[in-house]
Amino acid sequence: xxxxxxxxxxxxxxxxxxxxxxxxxxxxxxxxxxxxxxxxxxxxxxxxxxxxxxxxxxxxxxxxxxxxxxxxxxxxxxxxxxxxxxxxxxxxxxxxxxxxxxxxxxxxxxxxxxxxxxxxxxxxxxxxxxxxxxxxxxxxxxxxxxxxxxxxxxxxxxxxxxxxxxxxxxxxxxxxxxxxxxxxxxxxxxxxxxxxxxxxxxxxxxxxxxxxxxxxxxxxxxxxxxxxxxxxxxxxxxxxxxxxxxxxxxxxxxxxxxxxxxxxxxxxxxxxxxxxxxxxxxxxxxxxxxxxxx
Amino acid sequence: xxxxxxxxxxxxxxxxxxxxxxxxxxxxxxxxxxxxxxxxxxxxxxxxxxxxxxxxxxxxxxxxxxxxxxxxxxxxxxxxxxxxxxxxxxxxxxxxxxxxxxxxxxxxxxxxxxxxxxxxxxxxxxxxxxxxxxxxxxxxxxxxxxxxxxxxxxxxxxxxxxxxxxxxxxxxxxxxxxxxxxxxxxxxxxxxxxxxxxxxxxxxxxxxxxxxxxxxxxxxxxxxxxxxxxxxxxxxxxxxxxxxxxxxxxxxxxxxxxxxxxxxxxxxxxxxxxxxxxxxxxxxxxxxxxxxxx
Numbered sequence: 001x002x003x004x005x006x007x008x009x010x011x012x013x014x015x016x017x018x019x020x021x022x023x024x025x026x027x028x029x030x031x032x033x034x035x036x037x038x039x040x041x042x043x044x045x046x047x048x049x050x051x052x053x054x055x056x057x058x059x060x061x062x063x064x065x066x067x068x069x070x071x072x073x074x075x076x077x078x079x080x081x082x083x084x085x086x087x088x089x090x091x092x093x094x095x096x097x098x099x100x101x102x103x104x105x106x107x108x109x110x111x112x113x114x115x116x117x118x119x120x121x122x123x124x125x126x127x128x129x130x131x132x133x134x135x136x137x138x139x140x141x142x143x144x145x146x147x148x149x150x151x152x153x154x155x156x157x158x159x160x161x162x163x164x165x166x167x168x169x170x171x172x173x174x175x176x177x178x179x180x181x182x183x184x185x186x187x188x189x190x191x192x193x194x195x196x197x198x199x200x201x202x203x204x205x206x207x208x209x210x211x212x213x214x215x216x217x218x219x220x221x222x223x224x225x226x227x228x229x230x231x232x233x234x235x236x237x238x239x240x241x242x243x244x245x246x247x248x249x250x251x252x253x254x255x256x257x258x259x260x261x262x263x264x265x266x267x268x269x270x271x272x273x274x275x276x277x278x279x280x281x282x283x284x285x286x287x288x289x290x291x292x293x294x
Numbered sequence: 295x296x297x298x299x300x301x302x303x304x305x306x307x308x309x310x311x312x313x314x315x316x317x318x319x320x321x322x323x324x325x326x327x328x329x330x331x332x333x334x335x336x337x338x339x340x341x342x343x344x345x346x347x348x349x350x351x352x353x354x355x356x357x358x359x360x361x362x363x364x365x366x367x368x369x370x371x372x373x374x375x376x377x378x379x380x381x382x383x384x385x386x387x388x389x390x391x392x393x394x395x396x397x398x399x400x401x402x403x404x405x406x407x408x409x410x411x412x413x414x415x416x417x418x419x420x421x422x423x424x425x426x427x428x429x430x431x432x433x434x435x436x437x438x439x440x441x442x443x444x445x446x447x448x449x450x451x452x453x454x455x456x457x458x459x460x461x462x463x464x465x466x467x468x469x470x471x472x473x474x475x476x477x478x479x480x481x482x483x484x485x486x487x488x489x490x491x492x493x494x495x496x497x498x499x500x501x502x503x504x505x506x507x508x509x510x511x512x513x514x515x516x517x518x519x520x521x522x523x524x525x526x527x528x529x530x531x532x533x534x535x536x537x538x539x540x541x542x543x544x545x546x547x548x549x550x551x552x553x554x555x556x557x558x559x560x561x562x563x564x565x566x567x568x569x570x571x572x573x574x575x576x577x578x579x580x581x582x583x584x585x586x587x588x
Contacts, residue, residue, distance in 0.1 A: 168588075169588075203497030278412050292461040
C-alpha cells in the first residue's frame with residue numbers, strides 16, 4: 001500500500017520577512033518530527049497579504065525562482081527530509097510577476113513550480129494588479145513521493161483546474177490559500193462563505209478520486225490606515241478521495257495538522273466509480289467558450 | 295425580487311405503474327397545495343429501477359416523448375398549476391432508447407426535455423445496456439418560471455455538465471436521481487458515499503452561483519431472485535447559491551419538502567465572486583481529451 005504522512009501548517013503572518021520565515025521553519029521542523037513526508041504552507045508564506053491594496057512598492061519584494069527564498073525552502077526541505085509546498089511572489093522580468101507555487105523535494109532539489117492560473121480581483125484581494133496569470137497550464141509536479149497537483153487559492157473555485165491536474169495523473173491535489181472575511185460582514189454570510197470554500201475543495205477530491213490538502217493563513221491583516229481589513233479564516237484541511245475530511249485546522253490558531261493518506265485508494269475508487277471512463281469529451285466544446293450564447 | 299417556491303418529492307417505487315403514478319400524483323398535489331411553483335420527482339418515476347439487472351423485457355415499457363406518460367404529467371402540471379420535472383424511459387426508435395428528463399410547464403405544455411448525457415454502468419446500475427447516451431448536449435429548458443438546467447443522476451459527478459448548463463444561462467440546476475447502497479456494504483463506506491453525493495452536488499451550486507434541487511427514491515429494490523439489491527438512500531435536497539442546504543429529505547421516508555429560493559441571489563453573488571470572469575478558456579483544451587498524456 002502506498003501511504004503518505006502529510007501535514008498542513010497555518011499561522012498568523014506579520015510584515016516581517018524574518019519573523020514569517022522563523023514561524024515557517026518552526027512548523028516545518030514540527031511536521032518533520034511528527035513524521036510528515038510533505039508539508040503544505042499557506043500561499044505567499046513569507047509576507048503579509050500585500051494584495052489587500054494596490055501599492056507598487058510591493059514589487060520590490062518579488063524574487064526570481066530559483067532565488068534567495070526558494071533556496072531557503074530547499075535547504076529546509078533537505079535538512080528535514082520533507083517535501084515543502086508554498087507560494088512566493090515571483091519576479092520573472094521587469095513588468096511580469098507571478099504568484100508561484102514552489103515544490104521542494106526531500107533532497108533539497110526544486111522539483112518544480114506552478115504559476116497561479118486564475119487570478120482574483122475584488123475588494124481586499126487586488127491580485128490582478130500584482131500577478132500576471134500563469135502561462136504554464138495545469139501540470140502536476142513530479143516528486144520522490146508522487147505527482148503533486150498544486151493549485152493556488154482562487155484556482156480552487158474552478159473545477160476545470162482540478163480536473164486537468166487529475167487527467168495529467170496527479171496523485172494528490174494541494175491548495176495553498178489566503179482567504180478570509182471582511183470583519184464587518186454578518187456572521188451567517190461569513191459562515192456560508194467558509195463552508196462554500198470547504199465544500200468546493202472537497203468536491204475536487206470527489207470528482208477526481210484524489211486526496212486533497214488545503215492550507216490557509218489566520219489572523220487579521222490590514223492596510224496601514226486600517227481602511228481595508230481581512231480576517232483570514234484558517235480552516236485548512238486534509239481530505240480523502242471521497243471528500244471525507246480527515247483532519248482540519250481551527251479558524252484562528254497557529255497549528256500543524258498531520259494524517260496518513262492512502263494513494264492506492266484512488267485506484268480502487270476509480271474502478272467502481274469510473275467518472276473518467278464516462279466523460280462526454282464529444283460534448284464539452286462549450287467549456288472553451290466564455291459564455292454559451294443561444 | 296424573483297423568488298420561487300420549489301419542492302422535492304421522494305417515495306418508494308414498486309413494480310406497478312399505476313401505483314407509482316398514484317403516489318406521484320398525490321405528492322404533486324401536495325406540493326401544489328403548499329404553494330410550490332415547481333416539483334422535482336426522482337429519476338424514472340413510473341417504474342422500479344429496472345437497471346438493477348440486464349433484461350431485454352424492460353424495453354417493452356419504454357415510451358415515446360411526447361407519449362402516454364408525458365401526457366399524464368402534462369395534465370397533472372396543468373391541473374395543479376405547477377412545473378413538473380422527472381425522467382422517463384424514452385423509446386426514440388427501435389434500438390435507440392434514452393433516460394430522458396421531461397419538463398412540463400404550468401399550462402400543461404411540454405416545455406422541453408433533456409436526454410441523460412453521462413450513462414453509468416456498475417453492478418446494480420446497468421444503464422449502458424438500456425440507455426443510449428444523450429445527443430442533445432447541455433441545454434437548459436425555458437419555462438414560465440425560468441431556465442431549468444436539468445441533469446440526471448450520474449451527470450451529477452461531472453462538474454463539466456453543471457458548468458455548461460450555467461454558461462447557457464440556467465437559473466436553477468435540477469438532478470432527478472436514483473442512487474443507493476449495496477445493503478451489505480459497511481456503514482462507514484455507505485456514509486462516505488452518501489456524503490460525497492451531497493457534497494459534489496452542493497459544489498455545482500457553489501461553482502456556478504446557482505440554486506440546486508436534487509431528488510432521489512427511497513427503499514429497497516431487488517431482482518426477482520434477490521441476487522442484487524439496492525437500498526436507495528433518499529436524502530434529496532434544495533440548496534442555495536453558496537451550496538447551503540435549505541431543506542433536505544430523510545434517507546428513508548416518503549415526503550415532499552419545499553422552500554423558497556431567490557433567483558436574484560445569483561446576480562449578487564456573481565458580482566463579488568466572479569468566477570465566470572476569470573475562467574482560463576485559453577488553457578482548458580485538455581478538458582476535451584480523454585487523458586492528458588505526458
